Amino acid sequence: MMTQEENTSRPMEQVSEWKIRLPDLQMIGCLVTMAVFTNGWANKIFITTLAVIHGFIKIFTRDRNSNENPDTRSDTNTNRNSETSPDVHYDQVKTIDEIPGPLALPFIGTNWIFYRGVGYYEVDRNHEAYHDLSIRYGQIVRQESYWNYKIISVFNGKDIETIMKLNTKYPLRPPQDIISHYRLSRKDRYTNSGLVNEQGREWEKLRNSLTPGLMSSLTINGFFSSLNTVTDDFVELIKYRRNENDTVVSFEEIACRFGLESTCMLVLGRRMNFLKTDSTSELTKKLAKAVRTHFLATRDAAYGLPTWKYYANAAYKNLIQSEETIYDIISDLINQTIQENKDVAQDEAVEAVFQSILREKTLDHRDKKAAIVDFIAAGIHTIGNTLCFLLHKMGKHPEVQRQIHEEAQQLAPQRCEVPIKEMRNAKYIKAFIQEVYRLTPTAPDIARILDQSATLSNHELPAGTVVLLHTWLAGLNEENFVHARELIPERWLENSSYQPHSPHLVAPFGYGRRICPGKRFVDQALQLAIAKISRAFVVSAEDELVLKSEYIMAPQGPVRISFRDIPET
Numbered sequence: 001m002m003t004q005e006e007n008t009s010r011p012m013e014q015v016s017e018w019k020i021r022l023p024d025l026q027m028i029g030c031l032v033t034m035a036v037f038t039n040g041w042a043n044k045i046f047i048t049t050l051a052v053i054h055g056f057i058k059i060f061t062r063d064r065n066s067n068e069n070p071d072t073r074s075d076t077n078t079n080r081n082s083e084t085s086p087d088v089h090y091d092q093v094k095t096i097d098e099i100p101g102p103l104a105l106p107f108i109g110t111n112w113i114f115y116r117g118v119g120y121y122e123v124d125r126n127h128e129a130y131h132d133l134s135i136r137y138g139q140i141v142r143q144e145s146y147w148n149y150k151i152i153s154v155f156n157g158k159d160i161e162t163i164m165k166l167n168t169k170y171p172l173r174p175p176q177d178i179i180s181h182y183r184l185s186r187k188d189r190y191t192n193s194g195l196v197n198e199q200g201r202e203w204e205k206l207r208n209s210l211t212p213g214l215m216s217s218l219t220i221n222g223f224f225s226s227l228n229t230v231t232d233d234f235v236e237l238i239k240y241r242r243n244e245n246d247t248v249v250s251f252e253e254i255a256c257r258f259g260l261e262s263t264c265m266l267v268l269g270r271r272m273n274f275l276k277t278d279s280t281s282e283l284t285k286k287l288a289k290a291v292r293t294h295f296l297a298t299r300d301a302a303y304g305l306p307t308w309k310y311y312a313n314a315a316y317k318n319l320i321q322s323e324e325t326i327y328d329i330i331s332d333l334i335n336q337t338i339q340e341n342k343d344v345a346q347d348e349a350v351e352a353v354f355q356s357i358l359r360e361k362t363l364d365h366r367d368k369k370a371a372i373v374d375f376i377a378a379g380i381h382t383i384g385n386t387l388c389f390l391l392h393k394m395g396k397h398p399e400v401q402r403q404i405h406e407e408a409q410q411l412a413p414q415r416c417e418v419p420i421k422e423m424r425n426a427k428y429i430k431a432f433i434q435e436v437y438r439l440t441p442t443a444p445d446i447a448r449i450l451d452q453s454a455t456l457s458n459h460e461l462p463a464g465t466v467v468l469l470h471t472w473l474a475g476l477n478e479e480n481f482v483h484a485r486e487l488i489p490e491r492w493l494e495n496s497s498y499q500p501h502s503p504h505l506v507a508p509f510g511y512g513r514r515i516c517p518g519k520r521f522v523d524q525a526l527q528l529a530i531a532k533i534s535r536a537f538v539v540s541a542e543d544e545l546v547l548k549s550e551y552i553m554a555p556q557g558p559v560r561i562s563f564r565d566i567p568e569t
């Protein structure tokens with residue numbers, strides 16, 4: 001047996017050799033275990049190949065490593081070594097490689113933590129995974145994507161605000177690669193990868209030419225009266241879909257129909273009747289299903305092996321199928337609308353979003369059509385899921401609901417349209433919605449690629465780093481909001497004494513120049529829906545709401561919400 005003395009007197013070179021070899025062996029061991037347990041032969045072969053390549057690289061580079069001159073080592077190594085040196089400065093700014101995180105394997109990075117049978121997280125519980133990572137590793141966590149591309153998760157409120165305050169001309173959001181890949185292969189339909197995925201000047205051109213109509217208060221206010229009729233129809237649909245216990249089972253299904261009808265109303269400038277009780281709604285179901293499949297395929301492609309780049313795997317096939325279904329259905333709606341506008345005089349005083357887009361001279365017709373399709377698809381599940389979250393919270397908090405009801409009663413007499421002027425003054429309803437955005441946003445984080453270096457939690461992040469700003473988890477942190485897990489709409493009212501209060505961290509629509517262009521419209525649609533529903537019903541929710549990650553946050557269905565009539569006075 002080796003004594004302590006013998007051990008410490010082992011030549012330096014030998015010690016460093018063991019330091020190099022052990023983690024490599026661990027990695028190869030992990031890869032082999034993964035290959036055994038992962039599903040599908042393609043995945044097994046891919047991972048085994050990685051293990052073999054990794055082994056070869058390490059064998060051929062070991063000699064070079066052991067002969068390495070310590071004076072020529074990289075800064076990263078120097079910094080890491082300085083941690084163990086006697087004159088260490090703990091407040092010294094550290095490198096990105098020193099950010100803690102799960103074990104990063106070659107090529108596949110830390111993605112293995114989501115692999116079925118090997119990792120310890122599930123992709124459809126992604127939001128819980130990030131919570132757990134923040135507990136295990138702290139306020140800043142390093143993950144590595146495929147080809148060891150670093151992704152830094154930021155949980156600290158101050159750090160998130162630091163990034164939000166960076167003055168960025170062309171904010172970069174990591175593109176959804178699988179969508180770009182598909183769109184660039186369909187030159188007949190797309191000239192680029194779309195507003196959501198484009199970057200730099202091309203993004204700016206699309207943003208400036210496609211979104212002014214969507215974001216204009218003139219357009220949105222002009223449609224407020226029509227939005228009133230959409231909400232009235234929704235209230236009727238709720239009544240119709242209740243069972244004998246006044247409960248709507250699968251509320252999420254009709255909530256998505258509200259998302260689709262209201263977005264079509266704004267974008268196409270006409271009612272599509274997706275909320276009619278006698279509507280068979282097969283089209284809506286097909287469209288909503290395709291949009292959901294699209295979200296899931298995007299998520300699965302981001303977390304699974306990137307084999308879709310080389311052959312059409314399941315995620316890619318699902319994506320193509322859903323993109324085509326969405327495109328075909330919405331194209332028909334657009335063509336139908338154009339035809340009807342030709343035949344009959346328009347009954348709306350304001351121009352619909354699609355008309356302002358079609359008028360745009362600087363764009364190719366493919367870009368215009370793709371944008372209109374994307375806008376309509378963007379409103380279905382985002383609005384639907386948010387409405388589920390809002391009504392579920394209302395159903396669980398009778399006192400909050402009572403105050404919403406009282407305010408809603410003041411907005412207009414029963415059966416009358418709510419005027420936009422009155423809606424603007426509905427402070428409690430707005431505060432309630434803001435509070436639900438904080439507690440359950442549909443977008444739990446915001447992604448950016450840094451265009452300049454930044455120092456976060458004492459780590460220097462170079463330009464080009466991908467950061468995930470976990471606004472949802474920061475919003476649930478007591479450091480940023482007092483009684484952070486409770487529903488307290490009052491904290492958003494003027495002169496509120498609830499401290500701490502960090503309003504910038506509640507960003508369900510993102511921030512800066514890349515903020516969601518649908519925000520203004522969505523805010524109004526949701527305010528009106530909450531006002532009208534609270535005037536008509538007492539809402540209650542028995543079950544707990546379970547959240548799922550479907551690229552955006554979604555309720556796990558079926559969502560059961562009860563609506564008891566309030567007799568008219």
Ligand code: HEM
Nearest residue numbers: 196375378379382383386443508509510511514515516518
């Ligand atoms: C509850 C409803 C919605 C939520 C929570 C939501 C959320 C978001 C978020 C978080 C982003 C990323 C922003 C960023 O990176 O800073 C975004 C982008 C976007 N959203 Fe929405 N959205 C909603 C509805 C809509 C609607 C109705 C439309 C269209 C009519 C729309 C169109 C877009 C577009 C085009 C982008 C990309 C903007 C760009 O990159 O310049 N969204 N949305």
